[in-house]
Amino acid sequence: MKKVNIGLLGLGNVGRGVWNIVEENKDELKKRSGYEINISKILVKDIDKQREVDVPKEILTTDFNKILEDDSIDIVVEVIGGIEPSVDYMIRSMKKKKHVVTANKMAIATKGSTLLRTSREEGVMLFYEGSVGGGIPIINGLNENLVANKIEEVIGIINGTTNYILSKMTREKVSFEEALKEAQEKGYAEADPTSDVEAFDPMYKLCILSSLAFDNVVNISYIHREGITNIKPIDIEYARELGYVIKLLGIAKDVDGELELRVHPTMVPANHPLANVNDSFNAVLIKGNAVGELMLYGRGAGELPTGSAVVGDIVSILRNRDNPLYYSKFEEATIPHKIRDINKVQCEYYIRMTVKDKPGVLGEICSIFGKNNVSMLSVIQKGRREECVSLVFITHNTLEGNIRKSMDKVSLSNDVVKVENVIRIENLGLQ
Amino acid sequence: MKKVNIGLLGLGNVGRGVWNIVEENKDELKKRSGYEINISKILVKDIDKQREVDVPKEILTTDFNKILEDDSIDIVVEVIGGIEPSVDYMIRSMKKKKHVVTANKMAIATKGSTLLRTSREEGVMLFYEGSVGGGIPIINGLNENLVANKIEEVIGIINGTTNYILSKMTREKVSFEEALKEAQEKGYAEADPTSDVEAFDPMYKLCILSSLAFDNVVNISYIHREGITNIKPIDIEYARELGYVIKLLGIAKDVDGELELRVHPTMVPANHPLANVNDSFNAVLIKGNAVGELMLYGRGAGELPTGSAVVGDIVSILRNRDNPLYYSKFEEATIPHKIRDINKVQCEYYIRMTVKDKPGVLGEICSIFGKNNVSMLSVIQKGRREECVSLVFITHNTLEGNIRKSMDKVSLSNDVVKVENVIRIENLGLQ
Known part of the structure; x- marks a missing residue:
């Protein structure tokens, strides 16, 4: 049995998920990839920190160079998040001919072109299925399965925290502040919830989805963004009366060759499948000129769902390592669109x-x-x-x-x- | 621009869809696959038949050997359906080193092992995304995106005709016979509706899905099958009263290492997403030990949705042609299961x-x-x-x-x- 060594950058939520899946599903992964997957080094900030995962201490390191300079490591998995030092680590890894898997929406949304160009130049693969929609295979869907389509619309609930808050406000008629407080207590929302409630997180995700859907390079500045802090129980009550449910949607449409890109609270008909996507679930509706309407629905976050996407990417790399697979999308705008005002x-x-x-x-x-x-x-x-x-x-x-x-x-x-x-x-x- | 010649077997519903998508989305397909896709020969029964698609007569042929012996044809697309002569055509094409794409559920469900073994032996690819769920990327989902999971359950509405009939019976309180008649008038059901209403069609599809989900080779004889002909309006009415909706489900579960495989009318809770999948839409719910629950929802049939899957497979072949991609699943039972009584x-x-x-x-x-x-x-x-x-x-x-x-x-x-x-x-x- 061939063996592949992985360098894992980060051992937070997603890092733990990756570790646990590789352990738990070892046999299946061997059979399906042809490799024994071995996480041989893990970059952490603090080696002595108490962790909720049983990882041997001797593979932890605080020095990225230990992973970079280790020629036995073929694949680097970046699950630190944020732009720096993550982007720098990924680029340096690729220059050392290591394949990269990341779940980092900010890095892909803002530095995707550079990262993907580096991957092609260095002849290594860079996959990022975990960056949008957790375990929902939306990136692969756009890159592969729907490749025969002109995509007309991508509309989704792509932030679990705000969906949890809005679901709670709708069901229990509580205020935004109360719902946020509970989301924080349950660990669905951060102490500083700005990234979610002001819709930065879904903006990054929509940036990635629209780049892929429309063969473009979408800049986050093209996206109109509004959060949910101004939604009051009375708005939700009026919505209900009028036959609607309020959801924070990411919306990307090709309207007569112009891209309409926006993330904001939206009233959707109460009988539409998106209206029934509750709590921390995510869902993405895609309209293509061949496939018609397609909806993908599942866990948009969490260590195991996102870990499922990351480990899936590792297996894709192993299956294609003799002949690296690239996607021309995203690296440059092959079909430039105007952005609709x-x-x-x-x-x-x-x-x-x-x-x-x-x-x-x-x-x-x-x-x-x-x-x-x-x-x-x-x-x-x-x-x-x-x-x-x-x-x-x-x-x-x-x-x-x-x-x-x-x-x-x-x-x-x-x-x-x-x-x-x-x-x-x-x-x-x-x- | 490189060019690839395709031999299309069959110009019915799906064949028309494939032709139209290749024409309509020519530019996108070039950019995404790096090839000009050219359907250079089409096998039909009757060259002079009036058709709803504008295909030049000179590329039609009634002789399969014209396609088989044409060395300029690299990919054969089989959309005739049924077992013979389709399986024979596919095997002979692969022996001539032609890659094959098919949307043929019967062929894959009953001869999948042979077909996939041939593909590996001949060093060519065989893809069949269109065989289940039309444009819904469920085959790829199981083969690639969810590869990191132990799959626990696959439950789906995988027959559009019976879903149309049951939806109509539920909404309009008409009898099975009336709903079937309308389905036939609208072209959703065949003149002889046995394959759909007696659940043979979803049995074949469940056979494929369960083989992939559980790394097994499921024989159709393992699947318990019941159709919908005995569902009366009064059953639907009682279901409603009790908070359920009746759907024809394909159900495959791994229960303590034994596979439970069944296709039958089922009462599902009225507030579950599957209960709201109506008319000719399909949906598949997958439960994996990492991803949790995931639902894919879309058009399960029709020339363009199924064509979308077939053309997607053509692009996959073009992207991987230098280094053929196989999936170990299905070819042999890597993880044998008992079948649950x-x-x-x-x-x-x-x-x-x-x-x-x-x-x-x-x-x-x-x-x-x-x-x-x-x-x-x-x-x-x-x-x-x-x-x-x-x-x-x-x-x-x-x-x-x-x-x-x-x-x-x-x-x-x-x-x-x-x-x-x-x-x-x-x-x-x-x-």
Whole structure:
């Protein structure tokens, strides 16, 4: 039996998962890859730290060079996360002719072109299935299985933390703050939750997915991003009444050759499969011109699901090591697209505002909307609090630019206390 | 630009899809595979037949040898279906060092070992993503993406025709016969619907999926098979009342090292994602010891979705042609399993029977169940018709053997007019 030595960079959540899968599924992995997979060195910050995994101390090192200079190591698995030193470690590993597997969304989203170019130049493979959607095989799906398609849309719930929070707010009618607190207690959210709740994490992931789906190199700056901190229980309640559920979606669409790229809270029809993806599950809906609509659903994070993707990549490398496999996508924009201005997005909108309860206010607001070509599908007036009243509008399909112009004008009115929330509605339907 | 010539066997539904995708997505395919894909010969039965696709007549042939002996053809795509002559054509093509792509579930399910052994012996590739689940990348999922997992369960809606019929019966409360008639009118069901409604088609597919999932060679004779012809609107109505939906499921489980393999109508909880897979959509739920639960959902048939899988396989061959890629699975049983006797299946059961409406009948039946260790979760008595009454039982989790013994005894009772239906209940839950 041939043997392959692996250098593991990082022994956090995902690192533990990789170690445990390689141990637990040793026999299957031998049969399927033809190799005995041996994690021979692990880079950690602190060798003496107590760990929840039974790893022999003698293979731990705090010195990356010990792994880099070890010629018996053929594959480096990077599960440290963040951009530096991870990117530097990966590039140096590839220059030493080591294949690389990573689960690092930030590194791939921001340095993907450089990393993949290095891999081709050095004749080694770089795989990153674990970087998006945990154990869901979405990267491979776009790189291989759906390669016969022109992809038209990729829409997904690609952040488990915010999905957990929104699911909890929807089911238990608690506030964002309460739901976040519980997510933190359960370990679903970090002490500093910014990356998740302000939607940076799904922005990186959407950057990777859209680059692959549209044969492009998407820069994170192209993506319109809004988090979920402004979602109130009352918005979720209105959504329910109107037949919607609020989800944080990553949306990438090819609209007449322009890419629409956005991550934001979205109302989706309550009977759509995405609406029923709850808690920390992820799901990605892909629309291709041949395959039609396809949805992949599963655990978007966690040591074992992400470990499943990472170890799957290791086996792919072993199977292709005599003839490295590259994907031309992502390395450079083979089919350049324009990026669609956010003002050109077209959808229905939910708008909630607090206004003074006096005659003529509704008429004034409606006239502002009308002048900006925004027409209304429905208006709900509910709940009185002193002299103010809550107004909810659902617009017909309209341009975001028209909504923004309307909101600017509406905000100036003395009768409008506050525009509380504007949420886009995606009337997704399976064909 | 390098060019590859393809010989296409068959120009039916899937053949048309393959032709159209290769035409429509020509540019993308060039960029992604590095080849101009050229379908240079097509085997048909009748050259002069009117076709719904614009194919130049001069590339049609009725003689397989014209394709076999053409050394400029590197890849043969078999989309004729059935076992012979398809299997013979594939084996002869491989012996001429041509790679093969097929969407033929019968051929792979019954002759998969021979076909895949030939491929390895001849040093050519044989891919068959289109054979199960149309455009859903389930074969690749099991062969590649989930390779790091011990698979515990594969459960799926893998026949679009019966799912269309059951969805229609559920939504519109029509009979099986009416729903079948409409399915036939819409082209979803064949004039002779046996293969679908008697569950032969999903049996072949489950055979392939379970072979891949459990590193085994599953023979179709191992699979317990029941069709949907006995499902009545009243069963669907009772299911609804009890919180279930009836679906035709293919179920493969590794239970303590034994394989449980069955295709039959099943009650699934109404809030489970599989319950909401309607019409001709397919979905497969996979449970692996690393990835947890994963669901793939999409179009399970149709010229473009299945064509998407076939053309995806062509690109895989082009990317790996210098170093053919094989999968050790399926060719021989690397991890042999025992097949679990159907009497050892454990689940809850729905049992509907017509009995005489007189005192003591319920007691008699319950005592028979009791003697066979079957205990009841609930009993519903409803609807009178002359002197007979309909009785519905839901059992606690129990052995199929106990149910069968009970039913044999119950049938002998003079007070039992007929055991109308026995339907297994799978209390699927996403973890």
